[in-house]
Amino acid sequence: DQQVKQNSPSLSVQEGRISILNCDYTNSMFDYFLWYKKYPAEGPTFLISISSIKDKNEDGRFTVFLNKSAKHLSLHIVPSQPGDSAVYFCVGGTDKLIFGTGTRLQVFP
Amino acid sequence: DSGVTQTPKHLITATGQRVTLRCSPRSGDLSVYWYQQSLDQGLQFLIHYYNGEERAKGNILERFSAQQFPDLHSELNLSSLELGDSALYFCASSVAPNARDTIYFGEGSWLTVV
Numbered sequence A: 001d002q003q004v005k006q007n008s009p010s011l012s013v014q015e016g017r018i019s020i021l022n023c024d025y026t027n028s029m030f031d032y033f034l035w036y037k038k039y040p041a042e043g044p045t046f047l048i049s050i051s052s053i054k055d056k057n058e059d060g061r062f063t064v065f066l067n068k069s070a071k072h073l074s075l076h077i078v079p080s081q082p083g084d085s086a087v088y089f090c091v092g093g094t095d096k097l098i099f100g101t102g103t104r105l106q107v108f109p
Numbered sequence B: 001d002s003g004v005t006q007t008p009k010h011l012i013t014a015t016g017q018r019v020t021l022r023c024s025p026r027s028g029d030l031s032v033y034w035y036q037q038s039l040d041q042g043l044q045f046l047i048h049y050y051n052g053e054e055r056a057k058g059n060i061l062e063r064f065s066a067q068q069f070p071d072l073h074s075e076l077n078l079s080s081l082e083l084g085d086s087a088l089y090f091c092a093s094s095v096a097p098n099a100r101d102t103i104y105f106g107e108g109s110w111l112t113v114v
Helices: none
Strands: A010-014 A017-024 A032-038 A045-050 A055-060 A062-067 A072-077 A087-093 A098-099 A103-108 B005-007 B009-014 B019-024 B031-037 B043-050 B055-056 B064-068 B076-077 B085-092 B108-114
Touching: A010 A017, A017 A032, A017 A103, A032 A062, A045 A055, A045 A062, A045 A072, A062 A098, A072 A087, A098 B043, A098 B076, B005 B085, B009 B019, B019 B085, B031 B076, B043 B064, B043 B076, B076 B085
Parallel strands: A010 A103, B009 B108
Antiparallel strands: A017 A072, A032 A045, A032 A087, A055 A062, A062 A072, A087 A098, A087 A103, B005 B019, B019 B076, B031 B043, B031 B085, B043 B055, B064 B076, B085 B108
16 A cells, blocks of 8 residues: 555756746555665655645755645745756654655756 | 665675664654655655654564664664565654654665575
């Protein structure tokens, strides 16, 4: 049972443009969500989070939007930079963190 | 560098064997989490320990076991290994007794079962 779904395994965006990574979830018990970023040969690192009582959280170039009625969240990166190229995991949180399968973002010049 | 140390970084072993993966959490962190990442899979939560006690269990097979020692390091024991156990095993740590806190991941231990 995949409680957190990232249906796009990969995304390619030009430098300077917006990257939008999408995530759907099925578990209504999640009360917060996170995005983690992973570079090759490294462990995932925390990027940004959002409480389920909010619909938006912004941190610099990164904004996460939450639509609880649709059970959907998205991560916007503006402007995208080559250093953003990584795998991004959407994570649902209750008493444990449930990771999605990840989306590989490639930002090209 | 997250401060979480995992050993070994790479391990190749035969089916039916047993291995132990070790994790040292960040200084001051009391929680240790274990995750498994197989090919094309997200990170599957295995188990969580806080200050030596098991706090939550995920999709951990009965052939697998873990523990957290008084010095807070943790070990994940994998026995009767099968080809499908080949994966990247991550350890993560945090200060809090639950997952409502940023958790910090190590670089992982690559296990290949042949």
